[in-house]
Amino acid sequence: MWKTTRRISLSGRLCCCLKDPLENVDTWSESVDNVLTCKTGQSAFREFLQSEHSEENILFWLACEEYKQIKNVPEMISSANRIYSEFVQTEAPKQINIDCGTRENITKNISQPTLTSFDSAQKLIYSLMARDCYPRFLKSDVYQALLRKTDC
Incomplete structure (x- = not known):
């Protein structure tokens, strides 16, 4: 059936x-x-x-999925800063496990975020979740x- x-x-x-x-x-x-x-x-x-004790992975992945759907710049900037401060910056409350190069690249570009700002980090976290x-x-x-x- x-x-x-x-x-x-x-x-x-x-x-x-x-x-x-x-x-x-x-x-x-x-x-x-x-x-x-x-x-x-x-x-x-x-x-x-x-x-x-790794809930931050799915929370970050979901936040990125929502972020990519944003249509206006002010909302994108606000959301990018929230994701950055919650998951990416060093000592963030829900800091994700990404390499320092990816973290530095996001940090360097966070003042002018785009819809792809977190793509590399999201792929790393997806891979971590899928593999481990x-x-x-x-x-x-x-x-x-x-x-x-x-x-x-």
Whole structure:
């Protein structure tokens, strides 16, 4: 039997939003993108990252996704400064783990941000999540419990 899905664009990506948000949990094991493009997946992955004390990764990634959708310059400047002070600058409250060259480049250009200002850092964080966090997420109690719920 085929499941009916409604696809909703989230920052240019497609999300399978089903009547039962747990109905597509099994597809999360196919790719980290399946987790990140689904609101329920984001929540579960965030809960897992909290348990690993690395929640800043998904929060930064999501902030960047929202940032790329901004249409006016004042809002872009305000949002860029918030992302910078919250995640990028040295000693930021939710400082992300990026190389010093990427951090310096963002710092150098933050006074005149563009919609691509955080792209290199976002790619690094995505890669970190996909390579390191995502495989552990699939084995985690958080994900396994959700899988069991869908089996009922």
